[in-house]
Amino acid sequence: xxxxxxxxxxxxxxxxxxxxxxxxxxxxxxxxxxxxxxxxxxxxxxxxxxxxxxxxxxxxxxxxxxxxxxxxxxxxxxxxxxxxxxxxxxxxxxxxxxxxxxxxxxxxxxxxxxxxxxxxxxxxxxxxxxxxxxxxxxxxxxxxxxxxxxxxxxxxxxxxxxx
Numbered sequence: 362x363x364x365x366x367x368x369x370x371x372x373x374x375x376x377x378x379x380x381x382x383x384x385x386x387x388x389x390x391x392x393x394x395x396x397x398x399x400x401x402x403x404x405x406x407x408x409x410x411x412x413x414x415x416x417x418x419x420x421x422x423x424x425x426x427x428x429x430x431x432x433x434x435x436x437x438x439x440x441x442x443x444x445x446x447x448x449x450x451x452x453x454x455x456x457x458x459x460x461x462x463x464x465x466x467x468x469x470x471x472x473x474x475x476x477x478x479x480x481x482x483x484x485x486x487x488x489x490x491x492x493x494x495x496x497x498x499x500x501x502x503x504x505x506x507x508x509x510x511x512x513x514x515x516x517x518x519x520x521x522x523x524x
Contacts, residue, residue: 483512
């Protein structure tokens with residue numbers, strides 16, 4: 362098996378694994394954000410269902426990618442034509458192995474192909490350092506979301522070459 366993550370467009374067959382990654386990442390990796398609050402978790406995870414995954418796959422104004430490593434989906438990302446990076450999650454235990462970076466490259470490439478010049482993301486506290494390392498800049502103070510969670514706005518100017 363390759364030690365490098367491979368990134369591709371998501372398909373229906375990815376539903377179960379991709380949702381597992383989302384749930385695990387939010388529940389385990391984002392504890393600093395939700396503090397284990399059951400209500401906050403229920404709200405955050407509320408749209409991480411097979412029905413929503415199906416809807417995300419068929420939205421014409423967005424694209425969704427998965428990253429595979431060691432024979433399984435380990436990351437999921439989604440970008441919209443409205444210049445929003447809506448998902449970029451990595452399975453706990455597989456961070457810092459190029460999965461998030463690979464997803465981000467694919468998502469940014471798709472955004473460029475749509476002619477977008479910038480991308481915006483509302484980051485969890487857990488992912489702020491990742492976005493900063495990836496060339497995203499803070500776009501203002503944290504914004505309240507889900508009661509106990511704050512979103513940290515970041516933006517990145519996309520260059521035609523991807524640099």
